[in-house]
Amino acid sequence: MYVRPSAPVSIGGVVDDAIRLYRAAFSRTWKLSVGFGIALAVFGIAVTLVVPGIFSGAKLTPQQAVGLFRSPVVIGTYALIFLIEIAFYGALLVSENAVARGAPVSGGQAVSAAVRRLPGMVLASLVFLTGLFVGCILLLIPGIWLWGKLQLWPAALFTEDASAMGALGSSWNLTKGRWWRTVTIVSVALIIVYVLTLAVGLVPLSLVALVGFKKGSILLAQLAALPFSILSRVLIMPAMPAVLLAVHHDSKLRSEGDDLVERTGALGPA
DSSP states (O other), X not given: OOOOOSSOOOHHHHHHHHHHHHHHHHHHHHHHHXXXXXXXXXXXXXXXXXXXXXXXXXXXXXXXHHHHHTSHHHHHHHHHHHHHHHHHHHHHHHHHHHXXXXXXXXXXXXXXXXXXXXXXXXXXXXXXXXXXXXXXXXTSHHHHHHHHHHTXXXXXXXXXXXXXXXXXXXXXXXXXXXXXXXXXXXXXXXXXXXXXXXIIIIHHHHHHHHHHHHTTOHHHHHHHHHHHHHHHHHHHTTHHHHXXXXXXXXXXXXXXXXXXXXXXXXXXXX
């Protein structure tokens, strides 16, 4: 049974906490991963069949290709995919946070809670990505710094029941004096996730897709790659939410401890 740390732990302890949370919630997150994986696959196949030319495998001129991606249908398609992915990520956060609190919820409840918070997630995502984009234009370093300051917003949004801007502000405050610590943990986790993604899903998926392309059928490639895509989602996608929740919890404990020390010091000697 998973039990949250009641006091701040070392970097290794945070990583261990994230792994334990991932394992404890896996019986619930794999169902969400399969469901969203199938939903996105069906949606992708529908787009392949409905939108003329975009995934037909036909040779297009650069002008034709640009014209396709300016189509309102195509823009709307990718916007919808973005929303589905955001909702899926939110459902994983809801499910894992419920396990961390000792009150697990069903997949339907997790999805419902994520959909309710979808506007906040979209707004926070756009602010976060815009900040990173502008920061990276300014010689890259400001973008990296902003990423480190704001990266805990998804966990704050759900664990603190915060608004979009409130979650970003919470992440900003929680990383005060702990920027290097949080960036180190999350960066290591991202590297591990990237390597596992290559091993579990991306390489075989790419090979299968390549066969489909050679045979002139994007639809064939999508169908053949579906099992690898779902396997990758089941094993990999729940990892980062667990890491963010573990880092957020540890940072929260440290922040509350710092506040207590400051209040005690302000009282002065008895």
